[in-house]
Every structure is written in structure tokens, then in C-alpha cells.
Amino acid sequence: SQTIHQWPATLVQPVGSPLSLECTVEGTSNPNLYWYRQAAGRGLQLLFYSVGIGQISSEVPQNLSASRPQDRQFILSSKKLLLSDSGFYLCAWSADSSYEQYFGPGTRLTVT
Amino acid sequence: DQQVKQNSPSLSVQEGRISILNCDYTNSMFDYFLWYKKYPAEGPTFLISISSIKDKNEDGRFTVFLNKSAKHLSLHIVPSQPGDSAVYFCAAFSYSGAGSYQLTFGKGTKLSVIP
Numbered sequence: 001s002q003t004i005h006q007w008p009a010t011l012v013q014p015v016g017s018p019l020s021l022e023c024t025v026e027g028t029s030n031p032n033l034y035w036y037r038q039a040a041g042r043g044l045q046l047l048f049y050s051v052g053i054g055q056i057s058s059e060v061p062q063n064l065s066a067s068r069p070q071d072r073q074f075i076l077s078s079k080k081l082l083l084s085d086s087g088f089y090l091c092a093w094s095a096d097s098s099y100e101q102y103f104g105p106g107t108r109l110t111v112t
Numbered sequence: 113d114q115q116v117k118q119n120s121p122s123l124s125v126q127e128g129r130i131s132i133l134n135c136d137y138t139n140s141m142f143d144y145f146l147w148y149k150k151y152p153a154e155g156p157t158f159l160i161s162i163s164s165i166k167d168k169n170e171d172g173r174f175t176v177f178l179n180k181s182a183k184h185l186s187l188h189i190v191p192s193q194p195g196d197s198a199v200y201f202c203a204a205f206s207y208s209g210a211g212s213y214q215l216t217f218g219k220g221t222k223l224s225v226i227p
Contacts, residue, residue, distance in 0.1 A: 006155075034215075043116075043219035044156070044201060059214065090155050099144045099205050101215055103155030 002027035006091050006104035013111055019064075019078040021107050023091030026072065031093040033074040034101060035066055039087040050074060051096075086111045115139045116204050118218035126226050131189040133221050135202030138183065142204035142216075147176060147187045150199045150220070159200075160187070192225045199223070 003026045013019060025031050035047040046059045048066035056066050063082060067075045074091055088108050092101040117136045125131045135145075143164040148156035162169040162176045162185065169176050175188045189196055202218040 036217075043118075044203075044217040046214050046216075049214070088153075092155075099215075100146065100158050100161060102158060103148075106153065106155045108153065 002093070002102065004091060004093055004102060004104040006089075006107055008107060009105065010108045011110070013081050013109065015083055015111055016080045019076070019081050019085070019109070021076040021089055021091075021109075023074040023076075023104055024072055025074075025093045028072070028093070028095065030071060030096060032096060033068060034092040034094075035074065035076050036090040036092060036103075037087045038090065044090065048076070081111045083111050085109065114219075115142075116202055116216050116218040118200075118202055118221045120221050121219070122222040122224070124224045124226060125192045127194055128191045131187075131192045131196065131223055131225070133187040133189075133200050133202075133223065135185045135187075135218055136183060137185075137204050139204065139206060139216075140183070141206045143207070144205040145176070145178060145185050146203045146205070146215070147174075148201040148203060148217075149196075150201060156201055189223075192223075194225050194227050197223055197225045 005024050032051050034049045036044045038044050050056050050068045064078050088106050090106045091104040094101045115138050146161040147159040149159045150156040160171050160174045160176050162178050167178050178185045199220040199222045201220045203215050
């Protein structure tokens with residue numbers, strides 16, 4: 001069966017510090033991968049998605065970036081965090097031909 | 113502009129009764145709809161979905177209804193159980209070709225089932 005992992009589970013970082021969140025998927029190959037953010041009182045916002053290694057599409061312009069160095073690895077990064085980057089970050093995957101997306105456990109990021 | 117709207121931020125229902133969660137959308141290009149359930153500090157879990165060519169899909173206690181002319185869908189949970197207490201997200205899928213597609217989520221409705 002497929003599983004999706006995210007780490008860390010929680011993170012507290014000062015403003016201006018870098019960020020690296022990692023997501024890996026097991027049990028499937030060539031998944032579509034997604035990064036979402038849920039800010040307080042708001043729905044899930046799609047940040048990036050990837051249909052293959054090195055292929056990243058950005059949905060929202062911001063100071064975040066994403067990379068996919070391996071087929072089942074998706075990384076969310078920032079060079080300098082802002083207070084507004086605080087939120088709950090979720091990685092998700094879907095099979096190439098499927099509408100359903102399956103989410104990881106999430107990372108709670110607090111920028112202080 | 114919010115393309116998927118869940119106008120009720122919260123809903124309280126007595127255990128054993130029916131829970132009805134509503135969702136409205138504005139984009140006529142949406143062709144597939146999903147409901148997710150989310151507990152605090154966890155990722156959303158897929159619950160049930162419906163294609164735009166159908167008007168009803170049922171899975172156990174969960175039924176989703178789609179009214180395309182009204183651009184409205186609803187999730188019915190019957191009977192409601194305390195374990196159903198969670199935030200429910202409505203999501204809509206659109207594909208615009210050339211590998212460009214996305215899932216658009218509503219803001220969620222917090223369901224509380226009272227024992």
C-alpha cells in the first residue's frame with residue numbers, strides 16, 4: 001500500500017531563517033506531488049505541484065520554492081522566512097490518472 | 113475570488129441524526145468533486161467523490177449530491193456519530209489541458225456531533 005511521509009511534524013523558526021520541508025511517498029511510482037498550505041481560518045491553498053522529476057509548477061507567487069530531486073521526493077524550501085509563512089503545510093500525492101489526492105500528516109510551521 | 117464556497121463555518125448535530133454539509137462553486141469548468149475530512153493536526157483524508165455526470169454517489173453512511181444547474185453539492189452523513197466530528201472540506205477539480213490542473217478547496221465546515 002502507498003504511504004506518504006512528511007517531516008518535521010512541527011517547526012518553529014525565526015523570521016529570515018531558511019526552511020526545508022521534506023515529503024516522500026512509498027509504494028507507488030511516478031506520482032503527481034503537491035504542496036498545500038492551510039493558514040489559520042482559511043482553506044487549503046495549492047502552492048506547487050509536480051508531474052515528474054524536475055518539473056515544478058507554481059500556483060502562488062511567494063518566497064517559497066519547491067524541488068523534486070527524486071521520483072518520490074518533494075521538498076519545500078525558503079531562503080528567508082516571513083511571518084506570513086506560518087501555517088500548516090501539507091504534502092499530497094495522486095496517481096497520474098486519478099482525481100483523488102492523498103495527504104501526508106502535515107508540518108505545523110510557526111515563524112516568530 | 114473564492115471559486116469553492118462553504119458558507120457554514122460550523123455545524124452541530126445530535127448523534128444519530130443527519131448531518132448536511134453544503135458547498136457551492138462558481139467555475140463551470142469543474143468536472144469532479146471531492147469531500148475530505150480533517151482532524152486537528154492531521155492531513156485531510158479522502159472521504160467520497162462525485163463526477164459531474166452524476167447527481168448522487170453513496171458510500172455507507174456518506175452520500176454526496178450534486179446539482180449542476182445550481183452549482184451546488186452537499187454531503188449527507190446519516191446516522192451521525194461522535195467520531196464524525198471533524199472539519200470537512202469540499203474540493204473541485206478542473207483540468208485546463210497541457211498538464212495544467214488543480215484541486216480547489218473550500219474553507220471547510222467544522223462538524224460537531226453531540227452524544
